[in-house]
Amino acid sequence: MKINPDVIQQLIRQAQQDAPNETCGYLLGTGDTVTENYWMENIDHSPEHFSFAPKDQFAALKYARAHGLRILANWHSHPASPSRPSQEDLRLANDPGIRYAILSLHEGIHLNSFRILNGEVVDKEVHL
Numbered sequence: 292m293k294i295n296p297d298v299i300q301q302l303i304r305q306a307q308q309d310a311p312n313e314t315c316g317y318l319l320g321t322g323d324t325v326t327e328n329y330w331m332e333n334i335d336h337s338p339e340h341f342s343f344a345p346k347d348q349f350a351a352l353k354y355a356r357a358h359g360l361r362i363l364a365n366w367h368s369h370p371a372s373p374s375r376p377s378q379e380d381l382r383l384a385n386d387p388g389i390r391y392a393i394l395s396l397h398e399g400i401h402l403n404s405f406r407i408l409n410g411e412v413v414d415k416e417v418h419l
């Protein structure tokens with residue numbers, strides 16, 4: 292999966308704005324290229340976990356469909372931990388058809404994405 296550089300900048304800004312809480316959203320695009328970040332509220336308002344607002348997920352699907360885009364990844368930030376899935380992230384990653392991207396603000400800025408199958412990482416890509 293490729294992520295356009297301006298989208299990566301948006302993710303960093305959003306993660307910094309919402310820190311110390313985690314922020315989250317969908318990465319939308321076509322083919323395997325992400326062209327848009329779709330912000331969604333973290334209704335947990337927590338530094339250690341996140342949940343999408345169901346109304347935002349529904350709106351995101353509608354938006355993607357209307358613009359001919361696909362949801363390529365689910366992403367969230369780790370303000371104070373590395374860019375790898377926590378045990379909870381692995382447990383909640385139930386869609387093997389998309390990637391899971393994690394932007395870390397811990398010891399520099401890092402962005403990796405993962406494909407997760409049955410609670411295990413089966414593929415990792417480094418984006419930043």
Ligand SMILES: [Zn+2]
Nearest residue numbers: 369376377380
């Ligand atoms: Zn996480």
